[in-house]
Amino acid sequence: MLDILLPILIFSALLLTVIGAVRRFRLWRQGRSAPVDWVGGLLKMPRRYLVDLHHIVDRDKYISKTHVATAGGFVLAALLAIIVHGFGLHSRILGWALLAATACMFTGALFVAKRRVDPPSRLSKGPWMRLPKSLLAFAASFFIVTLPVAGILPADFGGWILAAILAVGVAWGVSEMFLGMTWGGPVKHAFAGALHLAWHRRPERFTTPHNASAARSSGLKALDLENPKSTLGVEKPADFTWNQLLGFDACVQCGRCEAMCPAFAAGQPLNPKKLIQDMVIGMRGGTDANYYGSPYPGKPVGEHGGSPNGPIVPREGRALVDAETLWSCTTCRACVEECPMMIEHVDAIVDMRRFLTLEHGNTPNKGAEVLDNLIATDNPGGFDPDSRLHWAADLNLPLMADKGEADVLLWLGDGVFDMRNQRTLRSLIKVLRAAEVDFAVLGNEERDSGDVARRLGDEATFQTLARRNIRAMSQYRFSRIVTCDPHSFHVLKNEYGELGTADMPSDYEVYHHSTFINELVKGGSLTFKAWKGGSVTYHDPCYLGRYNGEYEAPRDVLRALGIEVKEMARSGYRSRCCGGGGGAPITDIPGKQRIPDMRMGDVRETGADTVAVGCPQCTAMLEGVVEPRADIKDIAELVADALVIDASAGKGASNREASQTQRNVEEVTP
Amino acid sequence: MPLNAESPGASGLNVAVLVSIGRHPLTARTRRADQDARAVEMALSLKGASVNLMHAGQHDSDNEEAIRGYLGMGVEEIRLLEQMPQADVVPVLTDALRASAPQLVLTGTRAETGEGSGILPYLLAEALGWPVINGLAAVEKVEKGVATVLQALPRGKRRRLRVRLPAIATVDASAPAARQSAFGPARRGELDVQPHASEADPSLSQWQIQPARKRPKRLKIVKSSSARDRFKAAAAKSDGGGGQTLTDVTPEQGAEAIFKLLREEGVLR
Numbered sequence: 001m002l003d004i005l006l007p008i009l010i011f012s013a014l015l016l017t018v019i020g021a022v023r024r025f026r027l028w029r030q031g032r033s034a035p036v037d038w039v040g041g042l043l044k045m046p047r048r049y050l051v052d053l054h055h056i057v058d059r060d061k062y063i064s065k066t067h068v069a070t071a072g073g074f075v076l077a078a079l080l081a082i083i084v085h086g087f088g089l090h091s092r093i094l095g096w097a098l099l100a101a102t103a104c105m106f107t108g109a110l111f112v113a114k115r116r117v118d119p120p121s122r123l124s125k126g127p128w129m130r131l132p133k134s135l136l137a138f139a140a141s142f143f144i145v146t147l148p149v150a151g152i153l154p155a156d157f158g159g160w161i162l163a164a165i166l167a168v169g170v171a172w173g174v175s176e177m178f179l180g181m182t183w184g185g186p187v188k189h190a191f192a193g194a195l196h197l198a199w200h201r202r203p204e205r206f207t208t209p210h211n212a213s214a215a216r217s218s219g220l221k222a223l224d225l226e227n228p229k230s231t232l233g234v235e236k237p238a239d240f241t242w243n244q245l246l247g248f249d250a251c252v253q254c255g256r257c258e259a260m261c262p263a264f265a266a267g268q269p270l271n272p273k274k275l276i277q278d279m280v281i282g283m284r285g286g287t288d289a290n291y292y293g294s295p296y297p298g299k300p301v302g303e304h305g306g307s308p309n310g311p312i313v314p315r316e317g318r319a320l321v322d323a324e325t326l327w328s329c330t331t332c333r334a335c336v337e338e339c340p341m342m343i344e345h346v347d348a349i350v351d352m353r354r355f356l357t358l359e360h361g362n363t364p365n366k367g368a369e370v371l372d373n374l375i376a377t378d379n380p381g382g383f384d385p386d387s388r389l390h391w392a393a394d395l396n397l398p399l400m401a402d403k404g405e406a407d408v409l410l411w412l413g414d415g416v417f418d419m420r421n422q423r424t425l426r427s428l429i430k431v432l433r434a435a436e437v438d439f440a441v442l443g444n445e446e447r448d449s450g451d452v453a454r455r456l457g458d459e460a461t462f463q464t465l466a467r468r469n470i471r472a473m474s475q476y477r478f479s480r481i482v483t484c485d486p487h488s489f490h491v492l493k494n495e496y497g498e499l500g501t502a503d504m505p506s507d508y509e510v511y512h513h514s515t516f517i518n519e520l521v522k523g524g525s526l527t528f529k530a531w532k533g534g535s536v537t538y539h540d541p542c543y544l545g546r547y548n549g550e551y552e553a554p555r556d557v558l559r560a561l562g563i564e565v566k567e568m569a570r571s572g573y574r575s576r577c578c579g580g581g582g583g584a585p586i587t588d589i590p591g592k593q594r595i596p597d598m599r600m601g602d603v604r605e606t607g608a609d610t611v612a613v614g615c616p617q618c619t620a621m622l623e624g625v626v627e628p629r630a631d632i633k634d635i636a637e638l639v640a641d642a643l644v645i646d647a648s649a650g651k652g653a654s655n656r657e658a659s660q661t662q663r664n665v666e667e668v669t670p
Numbered sequence: 671m672p673l674n675a676e677s678p679g680a681s682g683l684n685v686a687v688l689v690s691i692g693r694h695p696l697t698a699r700t701r702r703a704d705q706d707a708r709a710v711e712m713a714l715s716l717k718g719a720s721v722n723l724m725h726a727g728q729h730d731s732d733n734e735e736a737i738r739g740y741l742g743m744g745v746e747e748i749r750l751l752e753q754m755p756q757a758d759v760v761p762v763l764t765d766a767l768r769a770s771a772p773q774l775v776l777t778g779t780r781a782e783t784g785e786g787s788g789i790l791p792y793l794l795a796e797a798l799g800w801p802v803i804n805g806l807a808a809v810e811k812v813e814k815g816v817a818t819v820l821q822a823l824p825r826g827k828r829r830r831l832r833v834r835l836p837a838i839a840t841v842d843a844s845a846p847a848a849r850q851s852a853f854g855p856a857r858r859g860e861l862d863v864q865p866h867a868s869e870a871d872p873s874l875s876q877w878q879i880q881p882a883r884k885r886p887k888r889l890k891i892v893k894s895s896s897a898r899d900r901f902k903a904a905a906a907k908s909d910g911g912g913g914q915t916l917t918d919v920t921p922e923q924g925a926e927a928i929f930k931l932l933r934e935e936g937v938l939r
Binding site for chain 1: 699743744
């Protein structure tokens, strides 16, 4: 009887799966068009999944191994089951293979079930709690059904009752595993995920080595502002590109993003996992009542809903997502770094912010003021742009306008208006002079890099600032840019390139000062005193680490100073954000605690007396934490303090010369 | 406050806002003028009112960018009454207002460019024969052609006025801040450019215009041993000293008092 029933079950399930797949595909295609490599992507997909993705999946060893057994077993079992039971090819070898596959899957499923006994809060419940049972049902039913094929049991073993039970088991397993894949069950992640990997919006993320800067592909994509018809950002789910929608649908709700998100931990109304699920809800239409994960802190589930062509954030009232959810993000990229599905949360958030700023004109709190300042004065603080070099009045900085060319263009950033960061800049200049680096600054020709404007969604202001900076730089010859601001670093390195023209190319070689100092140290141009301070820990800035993969140079420099870095539990690619990125201090969405306080807590756990940083934002955020706390020192400051300047040698001569030219007028006491 | 109307009931009210080209105080870049933007904000916050923006001046790329700043607040169209440089805009605005017959005209107290004397609303009021209110802080309600408004007085004081429409009202920094100007609506908004004959301002052409210089402020040196006194002296707002408040006087008596003061101060001779 099963011989008749099984093919019917399997093939009807497969037919429904294909119908579901077509429907799902049409859901994704509601999005805007985006060019993809249809066939090439599909061909590359297995490699992307098995090789390029593995290091991310493997960060959770337990589930990584479990997944190999379960998913590997399932894929093999499904294929064999279709051949053996679907087409009735009762070969003994295939039967044994199918037995092995289902046994493997069953073992994996047991571990899935174990994880679900007392699941961590980051995991979604609901249908996901059913999944291990369905996996076990699928594996067990096919195992027993296959026993006669392998010749272990007689064909009519068990009679009617067992056959009925097995039919139910197979039906259950097949509906969860085949139908669920395309009709929206938990196994949907396998189907959407595989296609997402094939037609990913940033295929360059799958290049090897995965830690290379290009493989990070962290620069935001520019909006086309020349075309008056182009949509400014994302208003409704259908405004995403279709492969972004596909990406959202690939989410497996593992909640690794949630566990890493600083805004979620601070109790701000953001949960990256829920945000992605909300986009799936919007793509399909409906409410979030059937979401079984952690909500946005402070926002109960079931009150929001939307549709593919309805607004995500309405001007008034409630729709899919509240604006403050989008403005809570610090764009620290911890979620993107953790996501085993390579979903691009930050892109999506900035896309939606773009609409809020460019169309609604609704950047919260100080956002509007900062953007107005950027437009009118080229810096977020509204300072006189001609006073950019006032802090360095005594330093006699070489200007590009005078020199015309230099080896290094020193990009100062908006920290020039901040008294704390001026100390860092002074230190950096002392270091550059000690190493006799041929450098120059743009001075008043420099403008804000546009980072804040872009993260606040004001693409228009970003592009204006960027184009003017590119024009200013195109007048001069230099071989590289050095900056102590990772935000400028990232924007200059990864986001200006798209805005260059044929006569004004904008692909620069950009160095963060820690990388540059590391080169100087390795080249032997700097000598240091022995380190006498206390213990030191290092805080990785998001825009240097996760955005650009630079984790080692700052640590090398500290090591060269004789410092042994006491690492925080969350460091390197898992470094916790200081709370200063993405315009978060400007939009200032309230939470239960402050992100920098949590980060300072991490520092406290190491017992370090000093925390070394490499970013003006981090410095400001961490120094804003109340005492008692560790001292905050920029890498440049630590290096400058430890410098041994040999006066007799040529080193430092230019420095002294400079300071002497300053003193050609001296005050005479009467 | 006996505010029975939760939102200013202004349905069907026809509001004209006169906007000018602003100038950033530090960088001198053109922008939407702050006070005029506040006037637009006030007009847009009147529920149900139809809002028309008007600018009399030149049509060039710098100006257009500044004017688009107002469009970015969510206004669909702005009328640009094109004028020659250095033209007197009072006649063309008078004609335009007379023709479009708005019930309420809003504008900033003074422009950030040009003469910036702040006299334009008064000249328009005189030409049209309409009342003029300065320092408008809020429109509370509009009923049967009479508006109840709050006027801002120095030091945060407010005075409730009833004014028969049509009227001209100017807003200053005490009015609510203008909303953000967004790129999308600014780009989409229409500029309805209408060339108009310009009347040259004869006196303006003779003037020599130069940037204002900030005059140094005389420091009041308080010789007191007590830190409290010194702090009070530093923090206190300087009182105008003298002066008198006239209440319940006839317009003639008021005018008489102003006339007397101007004569005392040597403004009129």
